[in-house]
Amino acid sequence: MGFWRKEGGEIARLFPSGSETAEPRPEHEEETGLLQRFKRAIARTRQTLLERFHDLTLGERELDPAVLEELEETLIATDMGPRTVMEMLERARQALDREALRDLQALRAFIQSELLAILSRTSGDQRLLTEERLRRASVRPYVILVIGVNGTGKTTTIGKLAHRLKRQGFSVLLCGADTFRAAAADQLGIWAERAGVPLIGQQPGADPAAVLFDALRSAKARRMDVVIADTAGRLHTKINLMQELQKMCRVAAREVEGAPHEVLLVLDAVTGQNGLEQARRFLEAVRVTGLILTKLDGTAKGGIVIAIAKELGLPIHYVGVGEQLDDLIEFSPEAYVRSLFEA
Numbered sequence: 001m002g003f004w005r006k007e008g009g010e011i012a013r014l015f016p017s018g019s020e021t022a023e024p025r026p027e028h029e030e031e032t033g034l035l036q037r038f039k040r041a042i043a044r045t046r047q048t049l050l051e052r053f054h055d056l057t058l059g060e061r062e063l064d065p066a067v068l069e070e071l072e073e074t075l076i077a078t079d080m081g082p083r084t085v086m087e088m089l090e091r092a093r094q095a096l097d098r099e100a101l102r103d104l105q106a107l108r109a110f111i112q113s114e115l116l117a118i119l120s121r122t123s124g125d126q127r128l129l130t131e132e133r134l135r136r137a138s139v140r141p142y143v144i145l146v147i148g149v150n151g152t153g154k155t156t157t158i159g160k161l162a163h164r165l166k167r168q169g170f171s172v173l174l175c176g177a178d179t180f181r182a183a184a185a186d187q188l189g190i191w192a193e194r195a196g197v198p199l200i201g202q203q204p205g206a207d208p209a210a211v212l213f214d215a216l217r218s219a220k221a222r223r224m225d226v227v228i229a230d231t232a233g234r235l236h237t238k239i240n241l242m243q244e245l246q247k248m249c250r251v252a253a254r255e256v257e258g259a260p261h262e263v264l265l266v267l268d269a270v271t272g273q274n275g276l277e278q279a280r281r282f283l284e285a286v287r288v289t290g291l292i293l294t295k296l297d298g299t300a301k302g303g304i305v306i307a308i309a310k311e312l313g314l315p316i317h318y319v320g321v322g323e324q325l326d327d328l329i330e331f332s333p334e335a336y337v338r339s340l341f342e343a
């Protein structure tokens, strides 16, 4: 990949050619385009629903209590969380008793509106996407920390997010504060090059907060709009990851007013429910502002979206739907819920 320049024997910088020429801002992803992308991403989950509950998606069967039993099992299999599903279907049973639900179409609409309600609990402000927040923020550079357990997709997501923000006209600087893994800087370097944005990194073993400090100084000097910092999913056992993240937050706050402006927690959809416990540890340690759910394309348990919304009480901002630069889409509760049940 090249373009590394050594400074003081320690700090390496990467400035790919044409890195700061921004392209014109595209419009928001079109509603239908987004729905299509959700449908593709959630195909395996929809397949689970279809195979196990063919009649619901086609609406060809009489609505009776046995249908609800079957549906309960099927929804639990998509990882929505047993309690959430049972509570929702209890309400459906009551509606059925009252004769408020007459057919499968009505049941489907009922489930969709229940799921939408769970996904809409967070406030509008919390749901604002990075690009919108960036537009509104007066402080530069706008600082984003990307955190999460190792292997969830932080580095990949940062590449995609950098690409997305650059396409919308923002100048982006990446910061390689994952100094735990020797190959981490190279991996981020490859994504920086793909997205056409500069990167500031450091040798493996360096203090992550010091790398962030360096990146923020550089971004200020160069009047960059946004710094996105990659962090390690784990550290050498003697160093506490949460304390390290807290230190990075302190360093950011000292350097830039109100920073970090966003702390995005990356969760892996394939890990499912098991990831929630780990997520909570991050939430206890730092002020997480939003979530990114990766690998939605790789799982038949796309119902995890519901479990996350219910259990963590934070909005999902973006969803990873593949391994390419363009495979990060904004999370749309409506598109998600429709893509689950509609052919």
Ligand SMILES: Nc1nc2c(ncn2[C@@H]2O[C@H](COP(=O)(O)OP(=O)(O)OP(=O)(O)O)[C@@H](O)[C@H]2O)c(=O)[nH]1
Pocket: 148, 149, 150, 151, 152, 153, 154, 155, 156, 157, 178, 181, 184, 232, 233, 234, 294, 295, 296, 297, 298, 319, 320, 321, 322, 323, 327
């Ligand atoms: N299918 C699919 N794969 C993804 C997605 N996001 C990330 N991956 C893959 O997941 C693997 C791990 O991604 P990384 O970005 O290296 O994860 P990380 O969190 O940075 O990992 P550490 O640096 O080890 O903590 C890679 O093989 C990625 O290509 C996604 O949305 N869909």
Ligand SMILES: [Mg+2]
Pocket: 154, 155, 156, 178, 184, 230
């Ligand atoms: Mg990484």
